[in-house]
Structures are given as structure tokens and as C-alpha cells.
Amino acid sequence: MNPTTKFRLSLMMFLEFFVWGSWYVTMGTFLGNNLAAKDQDISLAFSTQSLGAIIAPFVVGLIADRYFQAQKILGVIHILGAGLMYLLYSSKEFSGFFPFLLIYMILFMPTLALVNSISFNQMKSPEKEFSVIRVWGTIGWIAAGILISYLAWDSQEGLANGLLKNTWIMASFVSLALGIYSFTLPSTPPRAKRSGEFKLSEALGLDALALLKHKNYAIFFLSSILICIPLAFYYQNASPFLTEIGVENSTGKMTIGQISEVLFMLALPVFFSRFGLKKTLIVAMLAWAIRYVFFAFGDADSGVWMLMVGIALHGVCYDFFFVSGQIYTDSHAGEKFKSSAQGLITLATYGVGMLIGFWAAGQISNYFLNTEGFHDWKSIWLIPAGISLLVLLFFISFFKSEEIKPEHKP
Template identity: 45%
Template sequence: MNAKVRVQLSLMMFFEFFVWGAWYSAIAVYMSSNGMKTLTHWPFTVNAIAAIVAPFFVGLIADRYFATQKVLGTLHILGALFMFITPSLTHNPLLFILSLLAYNICYMPTMSLANTLAFHQMTQQEKQFPSIRVFGTIGWIAAGLTISFILVGFVQQDLKPEATALPLYLTAGSSLLLGIYSFSLPHTPPPAAGKKVSARTIIGVDAFKKLGSRSFYVFLISSLLICIPLAVYYNYTQLFLENSEFQNIAATQTIGQASEMVFMLLMPLFFRRLGVKWMLAVGMLAWVLRYALFAAAAPETTTWMIMAGIALHGICYDFFFVTGQIYMDKKASIEIRAQAQGLMIFITYGVGMLIGTQIAGELYNSFLEDGVSLSLLQWQHFWWIPAAFAGGVLLFFIAAFNEKIK
């Protein structure tokens, strides 16, 4: 892979996650400022629905009939149009949420399309992909910093940029740019052209049967269950920061992505010492500690505890999700590796997050007595619930997962 292609792919990854981070880390604050405080879990719900739909679109249509870079570009341009009109629909919550659903159905397939395009240009995926994928994490961080430190110059002094439509317009503009840019990316023919593809293949039914073992099922169940507290984090951390009077909400949350970059580099060292089981267990333990720190910090708004809890996102994500992807790859034979990875995405970001966002929404609304916001004491009680839930998943996993795999 030459230097030009490396730069092209790195820019693609940067903007792919810049687009996502620009709205995902601010949407709950925006909705709560526009009379939709009890509905803030719905953007994350439609994101999960789109994650379930995306593999079918990619596997049955995009992978068979069209060049990858053209589908990538077209979807980002369409997504830009949906996101651009979304702020004008705040007067009608149903239309607002349906517009976000339409946007997410456009966006979510682009994640696997971007990976497909990148892998097609590589000869040594395991060595070349991490150095390109890391620009995605940098893009997410850049989105948060842009919202907190650049967009703040375009709002009234008493407003946070996250409470305005500017992050959504930032998403629409960057999505449009990425869509246009995508047509200049290296030509990538449809990878499954002429091949027989079925729905059961796409969601990994065949992989599920071939990989079946007690520990494998325990891993899948744990992955699904851990996405319930994950949904709580993504949805309500930004509202917690707002109630705790943090000024730079989007930027503060990027501490988690910075941590993710650090622990990604340290993973090989930990892998050699811990192995798969204890890597996964440490990842889940970090989830417990994160919510416990939030709970302990809430009454007095102890800043260092809140920031430490956000920083634990690197261990939460890398040690569980990245290790899980490696575990699936080690378990699967060559012919079902793609199915195995698709199965994990379907279980976690699809089904798991769909269930998690709904439970998280019901939990938050049960605390929302005055319809305005949670008190700091209520936030303390709120955060102990996902902490206990994650702790239960951790104990179940340690007791039931016995597979010896390094």
C-alpha cells in the first residue's frame, strides 16, 4: 500500500468517525433543551435499529452490485440531507426521531463499507489496519473538541453549543464533504459480486452453529447483557455532565477516546499476561468501576472521579469489545470469519444496544420526577444500578466461561 492510498484511507476513517461523534455526543443535551428530555434514549435506539438493518443492506445489496466507494459516497450524501432537516423538526418529536432513524439507516452501513474499502487495499491487514483505524478515534476526539471549543464561539454566552442545532449541522456538513470525497477513493469492486448470499449468512447463523460451545454461548450472552449499561453510558453521561455544570461536555467525553487510543497500544502486552478470559473480565470490571465512580462523585460533583470514570472507557471498550473481536477471529475458521464478526456486531451494537437503550430510557424516566432534570442525589442512585448490573454480568462470566484460549 503506497503513501497516497494510506493518506486517503486515513482521511476516510477520520471523517467517518468525526461525523458520528459530532452528533452522538451532543444529541441528548440538544433534545433535553428542546422539550424532549424523556425521549433522549430514542436516538440511540434508532442507531441500534440501523445497526441491525445495516448488515442486510451491505450483504444483500452493496456487496453484490455496486463499487464500495460509490455506495459509501451516496449514503453519506443522503445522510447529510436527512441530518440537515432534522433540527427543523424539533416541534414534532415523532418526525424528529424518524428523521434520525433515516439518517442512521444511511450511516450505519458505511462503517462496514469503510472497513471493506480499507481492507481491499491492504496486504497485511493485522499490521496496516490499526494504524489507519486509529484516525477514526482521532476523528471522534476532533468532533468533540470542535463542538466545545470552536462552535462555542457561534452561540450566545449563556448557551452550551451542545444545546443548539450546531452539532447536527456540523454532522450534516462533514457528512456531505465525506460523501463527495468518497468518490475519489480507490476503486473497490463489490466483494460478493456473483456469489450467493443469504440472510442467515449475513447475521452469522452458520457461524453460530459452527462455533457453538458453552463458553462461546456465555461470551455471546455476556456481550449482549453488557450492552445494557453501555447504552446508559452513551445516553446519559452527557446529561450527567450538564447537570454537574461541566462547561465543555463534548470535549470532556473525548477523554474516553484518548484513553481508548492508549490502551489499544498496550493491548498486546496485557494479552500475553492475561489471556482472553481475564482480558474480558478486566474490561467488564472497568464498567463496574466507571459507574461506581460516577455514583460516588455525583452528590458533591467530584470532578476527578467523573473524569476518571470517563477515562475508563478505554479499558471498557478495548478490553471487552476489541478482545471479543479477537476471540471471535481465533475461534472461527477462515471461511466463517466475516460471519463471526458480523454476528458479534449484530448481537452487541444491534440487539444488545436496542434492548439497552429502551431499558436505560425507562430507568432514567423513572427517576425524572419533576420532568426537568435529576438532582445530584438522584444521579447517585441512578448510577449504582448499571454498576450493579455490570457487576452481575462480570460474576456470571467469570463463573461460566472456562475456555482456555490465548
């Protein structure tokens, strides 16, 4: 890949995840402080991500693999998203906020598959090249979090003055910039050939389900769904948890997870090549269990180091599972269904798995909420730790070691 293309794709990833990181980390805190939302409301808000992810493979399969160039679809979605972000910024109560968020996430979630597809289309060896591009998405997420804490929007004073709502207007402007920029990205034309006869399964991208005929991939797919149940606890509860127990500048501190993500993203090709797919995924799932144990026993005083280590483990959790999974999915998809295959794994992880996880996290958080408005966080965090350990045992038992063969590479 030439340096110019690498830069263009890296900037795309940076902006994509800057937009998401601008509001996603702090949404639970924002809803509780600015819109007086309850745990169930916050759970419902985060579930919009999952609903969007479930729809994503059909949108991508229908459009990106068969009808229009992926970069143009990306541009249209982010321009529309900029308008929706402004409407979220203007919302005064949760009942008016939720519909706009739902529409936004239905539009946004397919873009995660689209940016991957645009990137893979320019690569000859994704297992070596993709992590170098994808790491800029993590840097974009870090930049958003550090900026929020630098501007003190998430400080006690900022929360008292309602400044956290500014995250939405920041996301709106960056989304608009990315939408315009997307039209300049390398051409990613539809790859699946359209026959004269219309087939609904092809139009909706359901042909990518053929990947599940491969037993090993089916085990990976199911494990992806299951491991995202405990992951939802982190996304939904981490910011409110740190804020409630008194950790200052929590958004900035949570970027430690993304900083470690940068390091492990760069280390992934070496680890992947030396230890293979199965061991890489095992390390990721083990890290999930450990991080939640640290959250359960850490505190804002002498145990703050446990919280910081738990946050730092995000790099291992995310990179070693999600990025490896995207590469593994691409290797099985081949040329024909690159976009819809990425949409399929998005459905499994951000869709079905997290939908269950967000619902469970909301119910469990509410169950462990006392009459004074404080949570029993130790009990809450030990539950996803246990789930992670069970998923790990399932994966170790049934997934067979597999090498990504040359003929599978794009």
C-alpha cells in the same frame, strides 16, 4: 501496508467518527434543551441506533459481500446522510425530528461494518495493523467534541441561545465530504461467490450466523449483547448527567474518554499479544463496572476527579472489548463473509444490546426523576454497574481461553 493506503484508511476512519461524534454525544442535551424532549423521547431517539444496527448485517450481507464494492456503498450512504443531517438541523419539534433520525441511523449503522471491512481487506495481520488505523476514528470523535466546546455550543450561554443545533449542520458538511472521498478509497469487491440459485439466507448475509456454531464465539456474542445494556446508559445519560450537576464544557471534558481511547488503542496490540483475548475482554468489562461506580459517587466539586477517571476509563472499556471483538470476529469469519460477519457483531452490540439498554436507561432515568426536574444519579449509575459485574462473572465462567490461530487470519 504501504504508507499511502494507511493514510487513506486513517482519513476514512477520522471522517467516519467525526460525523458520528459531531452530534451523538450531545444529542440528549440537545433534545432536552432545544426540542423540550422527555427522558422517554431521548431514549427513543437513541434507540434508532440500535434499530439501524439490527438491520445493518442484512444490508451489508445483501450488498457488500455479494453485489457492490464496499467503498462505493459507503460513499452513497454518506451523501444521503448529509441531506438527512440538514433535515435534522431544520427540525422544530421532536415529532418531526424522530423520523429523519430513524432513516439516518438505518443508513449510518452499516457504515461501521463497511469501514472495518474496507480496512481489513488491505491487511495481512489485522491484530497488529487494525488498531493503528482505527485510532484515527477516535481522534476524529475527539476533534468533534473539542470543536463543539471551543465554539461554546454546549456552554450555558450556548444552550440558552439554542446553538447546540449547529452540531447537525457541521455533521452534514463532513458527511458530504466523506461521501465524495469514499469513492477514492481502495477497491473492496464482493468476496462471496454467487451461485446460480438464489438463496434468501445468502442474500441477507445470514450465513454469517454460522459463526455461532462455535461455542466460544457464541458465548462472546451473548456477552457482547449483555455488556452493551450498561454501555447504553453512558451514551444516553453521560452528557445530560454532567450538564445537570453543573460540569462546565462537558462535551470537551468527555473527549478525555476518547483521548484515553487513543492511548489504549495503541497499547492494545501489546496487551492482546501478551495476555490473550480472554484477559483483554475481562479487563474491559471490569472497567465498565468501575466507571459507573465512580459516576455514582462523583460530583462537580470535590468529587469531580471521580467523574474524570470514569470518563477516562472509556478507552479501556471500548478498545479492549469492541476492537478486540472485531478482530476476533474477523479471525473466525475468514475470507467469504468479512463484511456480513462485522455486521453480525454490530447487530449484537449496537443493535440488540443497546436497544435493550436505551429502553432500560430511559425507564430508569424517568423513575429516578423528582418533581423538581432533577435525577437521583447515584441510584441510576449503580444499576449499570451491577449489570456489568454480572456480565463479567458470566463471561469468566463460560468463555474458554482461545488463541487466534494463523489459519484464521485473513
